[in-house]
Amino acid sequence: MTVRVFLVDDHELFLSGVRGELADRDRFDVAGWATDVDDAVAAIRRLVPDIVLVDVHMPGGGGLSVIRNVTETHPDIRFLALSVSDAPEDVIAMIRAGARGYVTKTIAGDELADALARTADGDAVFSPRLAGFVLDAFAGTLPQPDDPELDQLTPREREVLRQIARGHTYKQVARRLSISVKTVETHVSAVLRKLQLSSRHELARWATDRRIV
Amino acid sequence: MSARTRCDTIATKMNTVQVNNWSELRSWLTRSTDDRVFTGVAGGIGARLGVGSGYARAGFFGLGLTGFGLVIYPLLFALSGGTAPSTDLVGDEIDRRQRLGLTFMFVGAMVAFASGGTWLDGPTIGALTLIAFGIAAVWDRGIGVATDQSRIRIIIGAVVIVAGMAVLLGSTDRLTGLGPVVLAVGITMAGLILVFGPWALRLAGDLGEERRDRIRSEERAEMAAHLHDSVLQTFAMIQRTDDPKKMTTLARSQERELRSWLYGARGGDQGQMLSDALEDMADRVEQAHDVPVDVVVVNDLPMSPRIEAVVAAGGEAATNAARHSGSAKVSVYAEVHDGVLEVFVSDQGTGFNPAALPPDRHGLRQSVFGRMHRHGGTAEILSEPGEGTEIHLTMPLEPS
16 A cells, blocks of 8 residues: 655755655655645645655744644544754654654655655654653653553653664664564553653653753 | 925924824824933933934923923823834934924923923022033933044033033022032032943943953854864865765764764763763764664663763673674663663664674673673673664662
8 A cells, every 4th residue: 555645845855855765665646745835734724645755944833733734523534743953943843743653854765655654654753863762751750640541651751762862773672672663662652652642740840940941 | 405495304303293093193203212211201202303312301300390391291101002222213403403403492491381380499499400401411322433423422511411510500590509529529529420420331332342252252253263173184084085984973873973062061060971971982882883873862860880880891792792793873862761771772783692692702791781780780682683772771779
């Protein structure tokens, strides 16, 4: 089954690069692309792709407003955020808005294809740096008596994130921890969900400490 | 514009004033947001009537002395529908005649109330009102622009103020009891402040703005200098390089530098942090061996001699990975938890059997293991042929 991809980026050159990269792969079908927020939202609602690869910094509100607008009407469409910036404020904001993963533009073609495929399958994509941010955000926190279920990372999740932050692939993480790749993916998805849903004050404080909000 | 049409315009304006409908009145009467002393009622009325808000304020002041203004001001405040900036309401077509009419209107009202018997006697009200109008004339917009008109206005205002003060003096017994010299000096000072106050204020404002402009342009110059030294130089170097690997390295090191410049200063002036030191280390390895080195730090901390040792050992491990593993990139991960700093240097390269480490690998033995042990830390190698290599460094933050 092919994955229908929609691309949003205000740099034409980058768009055509990604299109060329994906054209060689049978798995992907580029359904369309847009260079600004309004066009993107309209076209995505019309075409209903499986996954949207969206740039973070764009005129007119950026990737954040694309995600927010589309998920209002189409909550099933998945987003993979792509940016030159890996500043924590950008990464965390996109993830909290509902992006299933965050990759930087220095990513290699194979890795991008892999990330898109994985996001389309419903998994979360954690780069080492994103894993580092999440660990940092959840680090050194005491158990939360009021909402422990939602907010705390389990020791296993923490271990999986640390492995990813060390630069290992999901496959390597699975072998090192003697679990299946599917289990790694489950852990990572759970962490992403916690990050998206979490309203805990530790995360807020972490963001404030780093002047993110 | 003929006199006839002008009269029509004014008539239309006056008609608008005589509104029967409350909502119409409310939408006509707005409080000024950008020209206000108390609530902007006077500013709004001044703008609506096309006269300076100072005149409206003077009118309120005069009415206030009679007691009537104290009633009408809150009333108008209550009746006004919302707020609006008054600048765009001021019409240029308002002529002197209309202002004169308004002045007469206020004076008439004042005389009417004064004769009706109020808490101040007639001459005092007259004098104070005269002073108020003098102040309004002096403080009217357009001051600071040295036109003949504004000069004339200031002179007229000053004369009106002095006249008002003279009347006040003549009518008040209490003030005449003071020494005439003190009185004269006081009145002269007050007159000077009233006449030149606005000009001085304007001057101070201009100075502040000039200072802001200078700071802004200094910031711009600093940014331009930085971009020139870093980004433009790198572009020039890239244009003169044929080697794509070298280009990538240049671009990456520039990206790293720009990023640390843009986002790096956030921690304030706390000195160098672990993350800075690791980034510098990664930069050096990258430059030397043309292999990207990614750094992720969880829980940053300030540098100390022990931490320096870990960074140096990590740098040696990263250099080894870049030189020998054949991996396309090297990952450095540092985490501080439970009083321990852990650093992992990983590659996805060929890997090797740690037990069969050739004795000539001084770098690993001395620079990594030796250095870590000397400072009270440990190092271990996790590697298998074909599976990449990971060097694991552990250093307690406090000596044990």
